[in-house]
Amino acid sequence: MSDIQEATDQLLDVNLFENQRFVQVTESGHRSEPEHLQVTIGATVPTGFEQTAADEVREKLGSSCKISKDRGKIYFDISVESLAQVHCLRSVDNLFVVVQELKDYQFKETKEEVLKDFEDLAGKLPWSDPLKVWKINTSFKKKKAKRKKINQNSSKGKINNGRGEKIDERDVKKDFTSDALDPHILDYYENPGIKEEISTLVGDDLASSKEDDTDESSKEETDHRALKFRVTCNRAGEKHCFTSNEAARDFGGAVQDYFKWKADMTNFDVEVLLNIHDNEIVVGIALTEESLHRRNITHFGPTTLRSTLAYGMLRLCAPQPSDIIVDPMCGTGAIPIEGATEWSKCYHIAGDNNPLAVNRAANNISSLLTKNQIQESKPSWGLPIDAVQWDICNLPLRTGSVDIIVTDMPFGKRMGSKKRNWNLYPACLREMSRVCRPGTGRAVLLTQDKKCFTKALSRMGHVWRKVHTVWVNIGGLHAAVYLLKRTSQAFVRSSEQDEEKGTPS
Helix, strand or coil: CCCCHHHHHHHHHCCCECCECCCECCCCEEECCCCEEEEEEECCCCCHHHHHHHHHHHHHHHCCEEEEECCCCEEEEHHHEHHHHCCCCCCCCEEEEEEEECHHHHHHCHHHHHHHHHHHHHCCCCCHHHHHHHHHHHHHHHHHHHHHHHHHHHHHCCEEEECCCCEHHHHHHHHHHHHHHHHCCCCCCCCCCCEEEEEECCCCCCCCCCCCCHHHHHCHHHHHHCCCEEEEEEEECCCCCCCCHHHHHHHHHHHHHHHHHCCCCCCCCEEEEEECCCCEEEEEEECCCCCCHHCCCCCCCCCCCCHHHHHHHHHCCCCCCCEEEEEECCCCHHHHHHHHHCCCCCCCEECCCHHHHHHHHHHHHHHHHHHHHHHHCCCCCCCCEEEECCCCCCCCCCCEEECCEEECCCCCCCCCCCCHHHHHHHHHHHHHHCCCCCCCCEEEECCCCCCHHHHHHHCCCCEEEEEEEEEEECCCCCEEEEEECCCCCCCCHHHHHHHHHHCCC
């Protein structure tokens, strides 16, 4: 199976339609008459940023969007012609096409009756159109994989890294692979932290054997053999008399009988989703194999921020062309890299006091440039971004020179300490108020240490005004994203501030 994450950047280039029409290829290999499908797409998004994702959908797709009662999910209707654009949304983690939504579902009183209803449900669902969408979505990945192979062969092994140096592409590929498979890499924000049971279809006859990935011809025969599938159940609610594993097992068994597909937990072609939230059931088919939030980062740190969360934070402050946007505690550079990708008419600065973090950020910027050149098969003009090592409490920036500050502050868990935050947070806010433009400057700050931040902000009320708070779930931690507005009061450095500024950070 090809990597859908790598495919997203070029989906819009895929020529799906000729003369505003598309031709569906059936499993038998015959071409059917052109038709225009209207389907409902479901998307998982960072919790707390559902409204931000809905706004992006309306802005870029022109579709109305419904925010689910189940936090972290949105639903919107599109025509299949817009499917490629859906994959290019910056605020969504995973995508699926909705087979059917069952509102106010009445569960029976006993477990046996409920599971029997799940078995009967599989044969009653309108699978046809969602499976057509799944098939078109699969064609994206095949075309991307083919194009990638052609581009790599035609690049003659050498590419420009944007600094005038030649790099052997094989070394770049090796670097990508080693980073992706490094068992020590931990994405701190990978866990959505929602209290729910997630289970996949398991059974005595579902043990899967690994296939030889080197035989590409066998992959092309997927359409001519029985598809392999798995069922994943996401369940949230306290009043269910069944487990997620039981629901996935019985519903999956019925899907297997209905389609005559083969169950396979690892090398599956189709992933059927059974989402249960209290009395609401949504059945869907996954369109992504890996979360889209991994699109930019190849060098991970101990607290790497999800690209989708970084996008949501940036969007909160509404960047305008020519804005100078700074992340003074950038870590691996997720926020400024996302900003430089989406808001290329702004100038982004990634800074950190840790040389290892600055090095990771620089490597991620270089990797993204290299990836863009491989995809486009031509030299890249670079990104409007720089990486700098500095002290957050003594930034080498002019007073009032920054339009926007967006950063993930240390929680005091994996980075820093709660005790240290009591000195660090006030010093950070003071220095941020110095470099931020009075009257128009904005700041978006993420922290889980809400008590310390609130106390520090109360002392800085003359220069910072809190506009909005977004509550988010970060790896199981209840955190907050604060949108601050810089007041019109000019920054004044008093002797007391100078004394506090000398406190070691």
